Amino acid sequence: MESETPxxxxxxxxxxxTHPTRVVVGRGMIEGTGFEFQKEGAKxxxxxxxxxxxxxxxxxxxxxxxxxxxxxISGHFDEVPQDSSTDTCExxxxxxxxxxxxxxxxxxxxxxxxxxxxxxxxxxxxGRVLDYEGLFTLPRADxxxxxxxxxxxxxxxxxxxxxxxxxxxxxVIKDPEQKLKILLGDFPLFPRLAILDPESTRTLPPxxxxxxxxxxxxxxxxxxxxxEWSPHGEAFCLQALRMIRENLEQAVHGDPEExxxxxxxxxxxxxxxxxxxxxxxxxxGAVHSMSHAVGGLHGxxxxxxxxxxxxxxxxxxxxxxxxxxxxxxxxxxxxxADASGDGAALADSLANWMTAMxxxxxxxxxxxxxxxxxxxLDQLVDAAMGDGCSLTNARELLPEDFRALFTAAL
Numbered sequence: 001m002e003s004e005t006p007x008x009x010x011x012x013x014x015x016x017x018t019h020p021t022r023v024v025v026g027r028g029m030i031e032g033t034g035f036e037f038q039k040e041g042a043k044x045x046x047x048x049x050x051x052x053x054x055x056x057x058x059x060x061x062x063x064x065x066x067x068x069x070x071x072x073i074s075g076h077f078d079e080v081p082q083d084s085s086t087d088t089c090e091x092x093x094x095x096x097x098x099x100x101x102x103x104x105x106x107x108x109x110x111x112x113x114x115x116x117x118x119x120x121x122x123x124x125x126x127g128r129v130l131d132y133e134g135l136f137t138l139p140r141a142d143x144x145x146x147x148x149x150x151x152x153x154x155x156x157x158x159x160x161x162x163x164x165x166x167x168x169x170x171x172v173i174k175d176p177e178q179k180l181k182i183l184l185g186d187f188p189l190f191p192r193l194a195i196l197d198p199e200s201t202r203t204l205p206p207x208x209x210x211x212x213x214x215x216x217x218x219x220x221x222x223x224x225x226x227x228e229w230s231p232h233g234e235a236f237c238l239q240a241l242r243m244i245r246e247n248l249e250q251a252v253h254g255d256p257e258e259x260x261x262x263x264x265x266x267x268x269x270x271x272x273x274x275x276x277x278x279x280x281x282x283x284x285g286a287v288h289s290m291s292h293a294v295g296g297l298h299g300x301x302x303x304x305x306x307x308x309x310x311x312x313x314x315x316x317x318x319x320x321x322x323x324x325x326x327x328x329x330x331x332x333x334x335x336x337a338d339a340s341g342d343g344a345a346l347a348d349s350l351a352n353w354m355t356a357m358x359x360x361x362x363x364x365x366x367x368x369x370x371x372x373x374x375x376x377l378d379q380l381v382d383a384a385m386g387d388g389c390s391l392t393n394a395r396e397l398l399p400e401d402f403r404a405l406f407t408a409a410l
Contacts, residue, residue, distance in 0.1 A: 033195060048092060210361035212303045215303035
């Protein structure tokens, strides 16, 4: 049954908004990591990263900043894979516990930061990651009816400009047994501190910069076109899109030694784009449901999957009525695409612009190009239907809708 066309005008009867993470932005801020983190009560932080970031020398600079701030490093975990799993998170939590950590510093991309969040839940409360799957599942005071119990202080230093995990209350982790990505979402998962320093993305490969930038763009577009929009969230979405329009291409193709401004602005854009989904209910959509499916089943990097799936969802959503089309028209105007058409014409124009942009950034434009076989269509549809992000999509989706979307994307 088709959902009603969402209203994007008038006074919202209800929404909530929160943004508790303290964000520190600027050149050289990594050097002040310890000074800033001690303000959050940290004394013996445990560093979580991956082998690639470890090899760039960035972690050494973070460590120096921690020690200079008077904190003691309790230990390290640098075995986070590209697509982190529940097993990795639990191993990380065990290592932090053995080290006597009282806080965590995550240095890396979305996988590292999400690992740190899930590991923090296990470190603080025990159990397994799956014990905290879903929304608002962390332990609460007063027999589960009161305020959520706090986690250990977490500071995030993102090395990609895309996921926005450094300011969000969610973590997406792969369950290897189910071959699905699961969501943990609760207020204590918000990092206490995010440090946005362009130095952290200086060695980011161009293709990763492109993919993560498209992830940030998808966050902003899905939140802006969701029926769960809010005036607060809209402000974050539109500013994120402006900054992506002005900086993404330079951040990808420019000389890393010369594009510091673009890289720094992309870090800010990514942190803005995710915020509208941070108030307790995700404001993402079908693009993310599809991308979680292909990531869980076939290991496709999340930003790459989003860049492939986004144009097809734009076309689907624009069949939902004039109010939705007008939202996408504003996106087209802001991004510099042709916004003159109506309905299908506007959808095709914006979708084709997005595909051309992805291609120009060096990203694939078909799922088959990244190893997704047509034979997995049934599994993809089932996984996407089970993903909660589609609940806040601009249009309701049935299995046949996801089948058509995946078929178009393959």
